[in-house]
Amino acid sequence: MSTSRRGFLKGILGTGAAGAAATALPGCAPDIDPAPVTDVTADDAGVVTLLVSRYPDLERVGGAITLRVAGEETHLLVTHSGQDTFSVLSNLCTHAACPLGFDGREVVCPCHLSKFNPIDGAVTQRPATVGLRKFVSTYNPGTQVLSIELRAGQDGFPSAVNGEVRLPFTQFPTLRDNGSFVEGTPGGYGKKIFITRGADGALSAVDALCTHEACEVSANPSAAGFICFCHNSTFTLQGAVTKGPATLPLKKFTVTETPDAVVVTGVR
Ligand code: FES
Ligand code: FES
Numbered sequence: 707m708s709t710s711r712r713g714f715l716k717g718i719l720g721t722g723a724a725g726a727a728a729t730a731l732p733g734c735a736p737d738i739d740p741a742p743v744t745d746v747t748a749d750d751a752g753v754v755t756l757l758v759s760r761y762p763d764l765e766r767v768g769g770a771i772t773l774r775v776a777g778e779e780t781h782l783l784v785t786h787s788g789q790d791t792f793s794v795l796s797n798l799c800t801h802a803a804c805p806l807g808f809d810g811r812e813v814v815c816p817c818h819l820s821k822f823n824p825i826d827g828a829v830t831q832r833p834a835t836v837g838l839r840k841f842v843s844t845y846n847p848g849t850q851v852l853s854i855e856l857r858a859g860q861d862g863f864p865s866a867v868n869g870e871v872r873l874p875f876t877q878f879p880t881l882r883d884n885g886s887f888v889e890g891t892p893g894g895y896g897k898k899i900f901i902t903r904g905a906d907g908a909l910s911a912v913d914a915l916c917t918h919e920a921c922e923v924s925a926n927p928s929a930a931g932f933i934c935f936c937h938n939s940t941f942t943l944q945g946a947v948t949k950g951p952a953t954l955p956l957k958k959f960t961v962t963e964t965p966d967a968v969v970v971t972g973v974r
Contacts, residue, residue, distance in 0.1 A: 707857055710757070710791060711777070711968030713781065718828075720741070721913055721922060723834070724936075726754050730771060732928045738807040738814045738816050739807050739816065739965040740772065740797075740804075740805035740806060740807050740816060741763070741770040741771050741772045741784075741785075741805075741806065741807050741808055741844060742763050742771055742772065742970070743771070743772045743773075743774055743781075743966070744761065744771050744773055744774070744800075745773075745774045745776065746773050746774070746776070747775065747776045748775050748777075748856055749775070749779070751857065752855065752856040753781075753836075753853055753854065753855055753856070753859035754773065754775060754854040754856065754895060755852075755853050756851065756852045757849075757850060757851055757854075757855075758829075758845075758850045758851070758852055759784075759850050760790075763840050764784060764786050764792075765786070766786065767786055767787070767788060767789060768787070768808070769785075769786045769787065769808070770783060770784060770785045770786065771783075771784050771809065772784075772797050772807035772924075773797075773854075774804065775838040775856065778856065778918065779795040780796050780798075780799065780807075780839070780971065781796070781798070782794050782795070782796065782797055782841060782854065782922060783796070783797035783813065783838075784843075784852070784854075784864060785797045785808045785813065787808075787810075787811070787825065787904050789822045790845055790847045791845075792845045792852050793824050793825050793826075793840070793843065794840070794841040794842075794843045795822070795824070795827045795838040795839065795840055795841070796815065796827075796839040796841075796920070798835055798919065798920065799815040799817065799830075799943065800820075800822055800834045800837070800838065800919075800921050800936045801815065801817070801818060801820050801834040801835075801861075801936075802818070802835050802919075804816060804817035804818075806820050806822070806838075808824065809954040811824075811831060811922075812824060812829075812831075813838070813868060815834065816845070818833055818937060819831065820833055820834035822834070822837065822838050823837075826840060827839065827840045834877070835919055835935065835936075836935050836936050837878050838840075841854055841855065841856065841858070841920065842854070842855040842858035842898065843855070855896070856857060856896050857893065857894050857895060857896035857920070858891075858892040858893060858894025858896055858897055859890075859892050859894065859895070859896070859919050860889050860890050860892075862890075863890030863891060863892060863893075864877075865892050865893035865894045865895075866894040866895045866973040866974065868896065869971055869972055869973050869974040870969060870971050870973065871892045871895075871899070871969070871970040871971075871973050872965055872967050872968075872969050873888065873901060873968045873969075873970070874966055874967045875966055877966075878968070880902075881901065881903060881909075883903065884903055884906070884907050885903070885904070885930075886900045886902070886903050886942060887900055887902040887903070887925055888962065889914070890974055893962070894973075895973050896912035896973065898913075898915075898922055898947075898951075899911055899912065899913055899914060899916065899917055899959065899973065900912055900914055900923075900925065900932065900970060901914040901961065901971065902925075902943045903928065904930065904943050905930055909961040909968060910943050910945075910958070911915050911958070911959040911960075911961045911963075911970045912932070912941075912943075912944070912945040912956040912958050912959065913956055913957035913958075913959070914947075914956075915956070915957070916934040916936065916939055916952055916956070917938060917939075917947075917953070917954040917955065917956060917957075918934065918936070918937060918939050918950075918951050918952035918953075919933060919950045921934050921935070921936035922934075923939075924954065926940065928941075929948075931948060932945075932956070933944055934952065935964060939951055939952035941955065941956050943959065944958065945957070945958045959972045959973055960972050
């Protein structure tokens with residue numbers, strides 16, 4: 707490990723939850739560095755374009771870089787795991803938010819040695835139990851350009867248009883039922899949202915990103931709310947915290963209903 711990278715890692719470990727976790731589990735530091743950091747910008751459509759040959763740490767097979775995208779909360783780990791094979795994942799370990807590195811085969815957390823599959827972000831070695839968020843990317847071997855879509859949506863789920871997501875009852879009939887929920891990632895927004903109808907018939911919609919360390923929450927039907935499996939924070943259907951470590955509510959959207967659809971606004 708180079709002196710500068712050790713200094714960087716030490717600085718990271720000295721703060722926040724990662725620092726606390728490293729203190730609690732000493733002696734685990736492996737010979738892996740967090741991927742070096744590069745600052746980039748996205749275009750108006752939320753696309754980051756990289757000419758791979760300009761990034762020596764990424765150009766070689768087995769290389770990786772961390773992207774800090776201006777204006778975006780989540781930093782990205784870009785790995786080059788095989789000939790013309792790149793993938794883009796969130797760069798913070800879901801165990802205690804250490805920045806991740808790449809050993810050429812697996813994504814590795816320098817803090818307590820969790821490992822993740824570089825292609826889909828799935829956990830391959832604990833203590834982390836929750837996989838990494840994956841971003842859509844395409845690589846053109848002819849031009850050596852890697853394009854990363856930060857706001858890509860889920861196939862079949864309505865896109866956000868001017869911040870509005872319209873869910874027709876013909877496509878989402880369960881949204882008429884009390885105690886139901888729908889989840890999906892709208893194109894143009896790029897993050898998962900939940901739309902719920904509580905037992906009393908009231909509609910609500912929240913962003914799935916946990917406010918603790920940005921894992922995705924899951925529906926928790928038994929408690930009529932949400933749970934984050936990274937560190938077990940829980941939230942009401944309206945996003946209020948019911949159990950920490952999260953202290954801030956989930957981002958909430960406005961929901962209205964027409965005779966034929968549920969309409970979510972403020973999705974931007
Ligand atoms: S922070 Fe503990 S394994 Fe990553
Ligand atoms: S990321 Fe820690 S509880 Fe959600």
